[in-house]
Amino acid sequence: MSKRGRPRDFDYTSIVDVAMKTFWSKGYNGCSTHDLCSDTGLGKGSLYNTFGSKQDLYLAVVEHYHDTGIREQRALLECPGSVKERLQNFLAWALVEDFESMNPKGCLLINAGLERAKDDPKIEEIVSRHVEFLKQTMEKVMEEGLRTGEISKKRSAVDLASLFLSSYYGFRVLNASTQNRALAEQIMNGTIESIFGA
């Protein structure tokens, strides 16, 4: 009972993956459907037949970034090891993303939120969902730190997670817009110190 008609000769998710890089490096308004076609190798017919519109493809891209990103982030935050090590690894992972990977500009999710959330409620929804997931994961980590005594019990897990969340996104956007590695390392230090003391 397979489908009739000519089968498409490309893989949906690998096209989304390529389009992701195009949107990532140029932004939504900064890249054209022509850019997307030439980067993916698809013709306009295939692209519009498969994804409907530039906006819909962007949604698929951001959703895909959320899916893979939240998995990666949870893996880092929920892996074995001390709480301090895990939070350090989380920031170190972001540092590599921002300074040593081929990935062009910071966190695609926050870029999408800043550029499109006001114009596209679905983008705002995905970004809010991702941030909420990430914050909850961070809260669990902070609770563990408080339970084991790694973190002084004077502060609540919610406050700690909120701080780490905002500091993390500030880290990402400062990295993307200033490319200042020395600053990045000071922020990593300052963030870890603020949670675990001197």
Next chain:
Amino acid sequence: MSKRGRPRDFDYTSIVDVAMKTFWSKGYNGCSTHDLCSDTGLGKGSLYNTFGSKQDLYLAVVEHYHDTGIREQRALLECPGSVKERLQNFLAWALVEDFESMNPKGCLLINAGLERAKDDPKIEEIVSRHVEFLKQTMEKVMEEGLRTGEISKKRSAVDLASLFLSSYYGFRVLNASTQNRALAEQIMNGTIESIFGA
């Protein structure tokens, strides 16, 4: 010894101010020269005669935002009062900007950095300069807090300033992309708590 020729019948900086709002709400790639003309009331002749190009006008806009912004931020951080009050006021000011003002989307400077720093080195330069100024101002405030004992002496002013800086920008971009006021208030709490303890 005044200039010859027909004088322009508009004020340069007030046009920059209007263009700032247009770029702020729509982004660089998201607004057209037509948008800029209709918002400012200028014809294309005047606009190009005065500013040269869309890119040059954007540079003037971001520079102007930097000028006025750094003044406002320093005033908040260097005013009389306790260090805690000043840092709280700083975040409260950003909260009003992001949730209660007519200003459209977060901090124009960081938006400009994310959208244009990779394509326009002059934008990256302005953003880096602003961030550097702001961080130095924050460092002075933290030094004062350490000197007076408001802040526990276990941490360095540089670490504290770096943390506050990143948390501040994370605050701004999360506000702009999720419009979640409850989260914003948790971040304010978490940030202040992390500096001054429970």
Next chain:
DNA sequence: TAATTATTGTAACAATCAGTACAAAAATCA
């Protein structure tokens, strides 16, 4: 007043924009 110099609005530019029309191609199913 006459010469000079700058600003202004309008019209136009080629290029690019997102999206569509459609026929050829390629597969499945009967």
Next chain:
DNA sequence: TGATTTTTGTACTGATTGTTACAATAATTA
């Protein structure tokens, strides 16, 4: 094989992009 169904590439659409050309306008200076 022949009918059906989907994909694919190409050509095209009208609208918009950033920018320029230029003549009319309006001021100053001599």
